Amino acid sequence: MELEEARDGSRLALSRALTLVENGAAFSTEEEGIILGITGAPGVGKSCLVDQLAKAYTERGEKVAILAVDPSSPVSGGALLGDRLRMDSADLEELVYMRSVATRGEAGAVPSVVIGMTNVLKECGWKRILIETVGSGQSEFRIAAIADTILLVEAPGRGDVIQAEKAGIIELVDVVAVNKSDLTGAESTAADISNALSAGSKEIPVALVSAHSGAGVSELIELMEKAGGNEISRTRWRERMYSEWMRLLTQHPDFENTLDSLESGGIDLSQAIEKMR
């Protein structure tokens, strides 16, 4: 069985076990781990920052597993998974395991199978897990269902201070990193975000980093460690429910047939929902 070998340290067996779970097998574990979720809009530098974080952890001798999510095409179902090309550490470093994950027909920035995949990783001794979400906007909280700590990556030049006042993911994060700190405007972006957050009840630190040079990365790690764990809150359970519900729906044996019937006009939406119950 794959899992035995994967537990003994076989990378290949681990990959195959992850594929099984990605394709729908359920998997749970008693093993503990630390899951860091990295989220933020497209192009703010999540992948490069994940690479820098992985390098920093491996320099301390820690093993790091990365699950990087990119979107599947809503039309063809295919995906172009390109996070890897920004992650030099992923290709040779023995202490890093990096896997690209497609959303496969699920809405949201993290597909539900990722929970099972993190369980496999924990079971096989990969205790520190970084999950990079798809580039996401303001109202995408699925990462809260999975991560112990959430890092929101921002970048200068993405809007005025009112953006940080809006409700959304920013209320759930533990730390904000303003990336591209070498660019003009990075400091004022960080100050604006700090100001907006200071009115809230939870203290959320804002760090300036450069994923390009690595500046500020060790300070960021310290902040995340101090921020500690995200308690299993109501929000988290709600996102877990949504996530599981979605998995049950998209993996329902009649899901694709029902879509076919809807497309051809054979049934209407309420009949389709009835069929899925």
Added chain:
Amino acid sequence: MQTPLRIVIAKPGLDGHDRGAKVVARCLRDAGHEVIYTGLRRTPEQIVRTVIDEDADILGLSSLSGAHGHLFPRTCELLSAAEMGHVVVFGGGIIPDADRDALYSAGMKAIFGPGTTSQEINDFISTIMERMSLDEKVGCGDGNDWKWGD
């Protein structure tokens, strides 16, 4: 839902021309596969590592520098050594006809040159899928003589 194939598209060696690789990646994406693109200037060792971590079924190598005669067979050899001989390997780029037999002998299943249509690449992948579903061994380390175009 049918499980998508996972295909790594890689650029071994030092040339920086990846338009071809990106077009192929895009064409495979549009055919419904999950394509992992490695980016430029990867070593055969890095590519094999990517194929393992991503649990890919198929690997496409692109080279326009003339180093294919070393890099492609080396990648196949390392895959077999890493128990990944079941992975189907194809290549593309500027590969003179005279060099192709050596690449096929190294275990590659197709070589696509300039002017190849996306349709042909998709036909190749469909043929591979069919052969895999019949349990035929068509990986780079399986010693099967069949190649695209036979």
